[in-house]
Amino acid sequence: MSSNPGPAPAQALPLLERLGLRSASGVGTAGWGHTGLAFVVSFIYFFPVLWIILTAFKTYEDALAVPAKFFFAPTLDNFAQVFNRSYSAGAAAQDTGFTLYFFNSLFISGVSVLLALAIGTLAAFGFSRYPLKGNDTYLFMILSTRMLPAIVVIIPIFIMFRVTGLAGTYAGIIALYTVFNLPFAIWMMKSFFDELSLDVEDAARIDGSSDARVFLKICLPQVWPGLAATAVFGLILTWNEFLFALLLSGVGTRTVPVAMSQTIGGDIGVRWGLLAAIETLFLIPVIIVTFALQNQLLRGVTFGTIKR
Amino acid sequence: MTTADVPVPARILQRFATPRWSNWPAALAIFLAGLPLSIAIFPPILSFWISAALAALLAVTLIVNAWGRHIGGLLVTPALTLLFLMNVFPLLWSFGLSFFAYRANRAKAPAWVGLDNYTKVLSDPDVWDRLHNTVIMVVMTVSLQMVVGFLLALLFSKQFPLRRYLLILVLTPMMLSFVAVGAFFRYYYDPTFGLLSQAVRAFTGEPFVLMKTVWGARAGIVFADAWMWSPFVMLLVLAGLVSVPKYLYEAAAIDRVSAWRQFSAITFPYIRGLLLLALLFRTIEAFKLFDLVFLLTNGGPGTATETIALRVYRVAFENNKTSESTALAYILLFTVIVLTNLYLYFASQRAKEV
Amino acid sequence: MSTIELRQVTKRFGTFTAVRDVDLSVRAGEVVCLLGPSGCGKTTTLRIIAGLERASAGDVIIAGRPMNDLRPEQRDIAMVFQFYALYPALTVRQNIMFPLHHERLDDATAAARVARVAGILHLEGVLDRLPNRISEGEKQRVAVARAVVRDPNCFLFDEPLSRLDVELRQSMRGQIKSVLTNLSKATVIVTHDQLEALTMADRIAIMRDGLIEQVATPHEVFARPANVFVASFIGTPQMNLLEVDFDGMEANKGVFKLGVETLRLTVDPLVGRLPKGKVTVGIRPRALAPSSAASPETLSSRAELIEPMGAETLVHTRLAGGEDIRVVVPRAARVKAGEVLHLAADARQTHVFDQSGKAVRS
Secondary structure (H helix, E strand, C coil): CCCCCCCCCCCCCCHHHHCCCCCCCCCCECCHHHHHHHHHHHHHHHHHHHHHHHHHCCCHHHHCCCCCCCCCCCCCHHHHHHHEECCCCCCCCEECCHHHHHHHHHHHHHHHHHHHHHHHHHHHHHHHHCCCCCHHHHHHHHHHHHCCCHHHHHHHHHHHHHHHCCCCCHHHHHHHHHHHHHHHHHHHHHHHHHHCCHHHHHHHHHCCCCHHHHHHHHHHHHCHHHHHHHHHHHHHHHHCCCHHHHHHCCCCCCCHHHHHHHHHCCCCCCCHHHHHHHHHHHHHHHHHHHHHCHHHHHHHHCCCCCCC | CCCCCCCHHHHHHHHHHCCCCCHHHHHHHHHHHHHHHHHHHCCHHHHHHHHHHHHHHHHHHHHHHHCCCCHHHHHHHHHHHHHHHHHHHHHHHHHHHCCEECCCCCCCCCEECCCHHHHHHHCCHHHHHHHHHHHHHHHHHHHHHHHHHHHHHHHHCCECCCHHHHHHHHHHHHHCCHHHHHHHHHHHHCCCCCHHHHHHHHHHCCCCCCCCCHHHHHHHHHHHHHHHHHHHHHHHHHHHHHHCCHHHHHHHHHCCCCHHHHHHHHHHHHHHHHHHHHHHHHHHHHHCCCHHHHHHCCCCCCCCCCCHHHHHHHHHHHCCCHHHHHHHHHHHHHHHHHHHHHHHHHHHHHHHHC | CCCEEEEEEEEEECCEEEEEEEEEEECCCCEEEEECCCCCCHHHHHHHHHCCCCCCEEEEEECCEECCCCCHHHCCCEEECCCCCCCCCCCHHHHHHHHHHHHCCCHHHHHHHHHHHHHHCCCHHHCCCCHHHCCHHHHHHHHHHHHHCCCCCEEEEECCCCCCCHHHHHHHHHHHHHHHHHHCCEEEEEECCHHHHHHHCCEEEEEECCEEEEEECHHHHHHCCCEHHHHHHCCCCCCEEEEEEEEEEECCEEEEEECCEEEEEECCHHHHHCCCEEEEEEECHHHEEEECCCCCCEEEEEEEEEEECCCEEEEEEEECCCCEEEEEEECCCCCCCCCEEEEEECHHHEEEECCCCEECCC
């Protein structure tokens, strides 16, 4: 070892790094200074949403106050009214049925996303591992169905549902939403399956696993980010879907967006607090799921067109 | 036992019971023959169930025959069937309908009119006006989304403390229901109560009327739409930015390369394809603009913000000119298909180049 | 003066210390290899010199100037990355020219430099191709070209040959060495391959767990390893290390008890000062030779596995006590499995390491 010239002088980071404002860890990272900027931008961007959430806690007068009130006495009244409301002045409060609507939204979105995942993953596996003649044509057709304006298919589907008695049933709307999510699921999962190395599967087959076992125990765990991304996007899509839900769901199967639009009309004008409360409650499940799976979202958004 | 020993009925049964590829023509024949027969002979409910039973038999035969041999086909069939039923079939139906004159609220049967609907639609000046509206708004909203999305992506491309949480904040607009966004933005834009107007009033003392003017209304819609969907562009660009290997930037730092050159030589090639994808995808989606317009302005003031999709809706459900609306819808579809092809072409180009 | 100096450099990642009190001096024109197993901190040390990581403590001095607070772009260094880090969207020519933008040369000078460097590294044919269209070896040369086209304070190489196949490695070793010799800049090369280090370095710094175990010339680390780790890390086949009991000196020979056997080996006189007790004796396979008869100075062991290596044969043998000894014999000495060999050690190449693993040597 070379000679030691004495104890090292005290290490002082430059000021910015010492305060944690600029990152000391090298290229590609940033410190709290950057966080500050990001916070300001994010806050401005998020502000309209924040206002909605705040409005949920305001009384009707506060909500329409001019100048706008940032500080107010919060009330949980609106949230209570989501579920029990009096429909006309002086009448007793009655159950609005929103518990049913929330359940419907959860149920319909959840089931259709799961179905799309199941059917789509199997189909993607088929497209990837057992390419058929005209594979590309099928895939093109599948993806282009995603591009269809809803308005084009709405009439025939409406008539179809009437004729087969599916209008207003869970099965009908779930089937439709499943079809909405299928193209994305297939494309997403196919790109993931394409990237798996076949060696592991071959080894498993030699060890005697059946095709089903290979699929379940080996392929699926590896493509989990794709499943997550598909689930998130499918959920966001069907959760907020309005047009088809409006036309094709019945009283028993109504979803929250449709119910929301019905609270807008009415003799009192828009009940802002109530609407805000509904939307706030409605946002929560989506935010939770998105937050949990946000890393996978990045992957999913690119439709597998990035090769790593 | 030789075949001669087995009685004929048993032999036939045996032949069907063993899965062989040659079974399915027979099953198909039974189905195709049985279907019209049952519809003709039996009362509706019964014939429906008999047809369903025949279809099930056909399906089972096909599955049994294909098992193990045509696994690929098997895996793919449920998805393709569903898509066909719910997408292709209605499409073909409405395509056919567009050649007839049909109004859903009248009992008259559809009458063949050939290309009449299309010529009526294409020569209607209102339609071209709506198309004009749509194009203007599409250009405005997509440009805004691209710029804002790109800037947001740049902001989030580095790792910094609290990044996870701030990212969610920015993604929330995408997760809102159109109904809520429509209602609340109408509120924000309101001259008396709206936040926007109040803010302007604090500076100028005049209430800010946005939605009453033609360009104001368009701006209002564009702004709300861009606000909702810029995060999507951000995600796309961010995925590209994040995929640039860190060591390239390290090498560039050591090579003393300026920030601008780093961007143009290293970053931009990685995100170029994605930017294009974002552009095309958002343009296609923007052409279908319906929900926000319906909720914010309902096409107003006058018809200044009525998009083509909104017009289709109007013609179909308010004027009840069902088949005319399908013709219009198909013109819209045609535009979208052209754009889709562009999109897919560039997507496959990108897959080849990286 | 192109020099690098590290003084007591330490790097901590949370509770994990990757680099510990590293002192290193690299003179102008000298090539120093940081050699060690994965996770020993050599790449981290290199990145600290480059400025891509910040030292938790200690000083980094390049060309006589303290560089602790300077970012990589301010240090005027050149680095060849393990994954080459070629800019994928630029042609080879543009890649090589990239660092020259900062120097604001006129086009002719820049082009001339690029041409010269391309000539030295035989890249004329691929100058206009994109990185994804050239071979692995060519990519490596482009990375080196990009570094040498400049006139930096020093060169840093991170595992430059690890991704090449064996033949390419041999030819590239020679090319890199000749390029570096002509440039007389301080160079630090990180590698885990001892052959690379032994052939390319003027001095080798062997690292383990963040510490430098020994810094010396290749010959020195081979012939006079500072401790057990260095002794076992350098040299293939690996040195034989025997845990024995030291029982004092007798007639200038060390007395070592190995199980029931007693060995008398000629060792460095300083060994005599050691207290009796456990020590490690190290003898390289090529320092052993079979002798005709057993004696207190030979190890009797039974040959188990014969590995022909061409001109030599590697014989794995086992002592009575179960320890295995590797010995390399010339091809001519035909050894059969099961044969008992009496191995005599070359006195100059018998190493003794004390209880802490340190070499006992004058």
